[in-house]
Amino acid sequence: MADIIKTATREAYGKALAELGAVNDKVIVLDADLAAATKTGVFKKAFPERFFDTGIAECNMISIAGGLSTTGFTVFASSFAMFAAGRAFEQVRNTLGYSHLNVKIGATHAGISVGEDGATHQCCEDIALMRTIPGMVIINPADDVEARAAVFAAAEYEGPVYLRFGRLAVPRINGEDYKFEMGKGITLREGTDVTIVATGLMVNEALIAYDILAAEGISAKVINIHTIKPLDKELIIKAAEQTGAVVTAEEHNIIGGLGGAVAETLSENLPVPVVRVGVEDTFGRSGPAAELLKIFGLDAANIVEKAKRAIAMKKN
Amino acid sequence: MEATVKKQLKIKACQVRMGIINGVYHAKSGHPGGSLSSADILTYLYFNKMNVDPKNPKWEDRDRMVLSKGHIAPALYATLALRGFFPVEDLNTLRKSDSYLQGHPCMKTTPGVDMSTGSLGQGISAAVGMALGGKVSGKGFRVYTILGDGEIQEGQVWEAAMYASAKGLDNLVAVIDNNNLQIDGTVAEVNSPYPIVEKFRAFGWNVIEICAHSFDEIDAAFNAAEEFKGKPTAIIAKSTKGKGVSFMEDQVSWHGAAPNAEQYEQAMSELKEELANLENGN
Numbered sequence: 226m227a228d229i230i231k232t233a234t235r236e237a238y239g240k241a242l243a244e245l246g247a248v249n250d251k252v253i254v255l256d257a258d259l260a261a262a263t264k265t266g267v268f269k270k271a272f273p274e275r276f277f278d279t280g281i282a283e284c285n286m287i288s289i290a291g292g293l294s295t296t297g298f299t300v301f302a303s304s305f306a307m308f309a310a311g312r313a314f315e316q317v318r319n320t321l322g323y324s325h326l327n328v329k330i331g332a333t334h335a336g337i338s339v340g341e342d343g344a345t346h347q348c349c350e351d352i353a354l355m356r357t358i359p360g361m362v363i364i365n366p367a368d369d370v371e372a373r374a375a376v377f378a379a380a381e382y383e384g385p386v387y388l389r390f391g392r393l394a395v396p397r398i399n400g401e402d403y404k405f406e407m408g409k410g411i412t413l414r415e416g417t418d419v420t421i422v423a424t425g426l427m428v429n430e431a432l433i434a435y436d437i438l439a440a441e442g443i444s445a446k447v448i449n450i451h452t453i454k455p456l457d458k459e460l461i462i463k464a465a466e467q468t469g470a471v472v473t474a475e476e477h478n479i480i481g482g483l484g485g486a487v488a489e490t491l492s493e494n495l496p497v498p499v500v501r502v503g504v505e506d507t508f509g510r511s512g513p514a515a516e517l518l519k520i521f522g523l524d525a526a527n528i529v530e531k532a533k534r535a536i537a538m539k540k541n
Numbered sequence: 542m543e544a545t546v547k548k549q550l551k552i553k554a555c556q557v558r559m560g561i562i563n564g565v566y567h568a569k570s571g572h573p574g575g576s577l578s579s580a581d582i583l584t585y586l587y588f589n590k591m592n593v594d595p596k597n598p599k600w601e602d603r604d605r606m607v608l609s610k611g612h613i614a615p616a617l618y619a620t621l622a623l624r625g626f627f628p629v630e631d632l633n634t635l636r637k638s639d640s641y642l643q644g645h646p647c648m649k650t651t652p653g654v655d656m657s658t659g660s661l662g663q664g665i666s667a668a669v670g671m672a673l674g675g676k677v678s679g680k681g682f683r684v685y686t687i688l689g690d691g692e693i694q695e696g697q698v699w700e701a702a703m704y705a706s707a708k709g710l711d712n713l714v715a716v717i718d719n720n721n722l723q724i725d726g727t728v729a730e731v732n733s734p735y736p737i738v739e740k741f742r743a744f745g746w747n748v749i750e751i752c753a754h755s756f757d758e759i760d761a762a763f764n765a766a767e768e769f770k771g772k773p774t775a776i777i778a779k780s781t782k783g784k785g786v787s788f789m790e791d792q793v794s795w796h797g798a799a800p801n802a803e804q805y806e807q808a809m810s811e812l813k814e815e816l817a818n819l820e821n822g823n
Contacts (some may be wrong), residue, residue, distance in 0.1 A: 253677065277673065277708075285700035288663045292656065292670025296678060297601060319660040320667055324648050
């Protein structure tokens with residue numbers, strides 16, 4: 226078995242920005258004193274004249290990004306998810322979202338896998354917040370390959386994009402032939418008994434869950450939803466029709482994120498049991514990321530359990 | 542400032558005030574007080590200072606205006622209309638459900654609006670972003686933003702002020718419309734922003750104090766700001782809320798209220814008389 230490559234999506238973000246900066250001189254990157262952690266420092270090193278650190282003032286950074294974008298630049302503004310989506314929510318909504326400005330929010334350190342820094346820095350609300358802003362695109366890559374592709378796709382797109390990256394190194398699941406299409410989910414495994422719809426680092430867990438379920442004679446379909454908004458409704462409805470039960474998996478509160486989006490879509494179009502795997506409406510805590518993911522049920526074992534529950538709920 | 546130019550500006554400012562009253566009256570809501578206090582400065586900027594093209598509102602080399610105190614949209618709309626960005630008659634559609642003139646400025650719907658504003662404190666940051674963009678691209682455009690004296694209670698204003706001076710954005714001018722009133726009372730009673738001059742100076746800005754209703758002082762301040770290199774300029778403009786309509790002047794109750802029919806007639810007759818006097822050279 227080949228060695229598994231593990232990279233944090235934030236690492237891929239920083240590298241992709243530098244790569245993008247080399248081919249697009251209209252790219253400007255902003256950070257709020259976290260360039261070393263968000264990895265925008267890689268871009269800063271390559272293009273210091275197009276990098277601006279606003280200091281510890283995220284609300285100001287987001288509105289500055291909006292103003293900058295109106296002068297002909299594609300602006301990436303970075304901070305931790307907690308501060309980019311949380312603290313600066315209203316700036317994202319009113320300065321960027323309302324006018325559909327061409328700003329990409331590179332939000333790193335999303336979710337529980339922030340680890341030891343604990344609850345104040347573990348943002349499990351950002352997808353819910355961003356989903357409520359009309360016209361906002363939300364991309365939550367599963368690995369470094371997808372993260373790089375997402376950065377380039379976001380730069381091509383005219384309008385606000387929320388890019389969600391993690392601190393923790395995660396296994397690469399995508400190959401060299403990987404193709405990213407904004408708003409299109411990717412079917413990774415075919416199956417007939419249940420569909421697992423996963424996003425971010427939970428996609429790898431969904432693939433592990435697939436194997437465990439298969440060993441027990443349960444056939445699962447696995448879909449990677451990298452773009453949470455706009456959601457690939459067609460793919461999800463079709464999968465629900467084929468399998469009759471759905472499990473969602475995300476490193477986010479079960480309220481308002483991918484699980485919410487999928488449940489809303491299916492209840493209005495094709496009601497089938499939907500069971501959500503995610504942070505169950507609670508705050509995080511300090512600890513090593515790998516331990517925390519297990520403690521909060523963000524693992525294959527919980528997906529397997531929930532898949533069985535979803536199957537049991539089917540009306541036969 | 543030349544007497545003929547000054548006279549023309551006074552006439553325009555009076556027409557802007559009429560546009561404000563018309564808009565707010567027909568909308569049956571809006572913010573006349575702060576609109577009237579900023580009318581002279583907006584008139585000066587659009588008719589004497591800013592490099593804009595009403596035929597090409599998105600012209601990339603244009604000077605920019607960010608109305609950080611977005612609730613005085615009626616004043617910006619009246620100025621833009623008179624400057625030729627859209628028909629003056631449309632001012633009467635302000636705040637109507639089928640109008641492109643939103644309650645607060647919307648850059649997506651209104652020609653000449655450079656930034657959507659309304660949530661206080663965000664506009665100055667957006668203006669800082671534009672000024673930064675001008676520096677990076679090497680374009681010579683200038684960026685103007687108008688804030689309320691109540692608005693500077695927002696913490697984001699000071700985040701923006703700190704950053705603008707740290708980056709030496711001398712292509713940026715922030716006007717503080719110091720009419721001394723906010724919704725809940727005088728700014729001093731509610732949460733005093735004073736001393737405003739010293740605060741901006743301490744944040745590293747070039748600061749100029751003027752009377753917001755003297756075109757000589759307005760002209761001198763904006764010209765001095767243009768000459769000043771290395772720092773952004775803050776113009777602290779002492780103004781009268783409701784300026785130009787006798788019963789609205791210095792009255793907090795006119796912050797966000799529309800005149801009734803009788804009050805509308807009185808306001809318009811005062812402004813018409815003022816206009817006639819100006820045109821007759823009295």
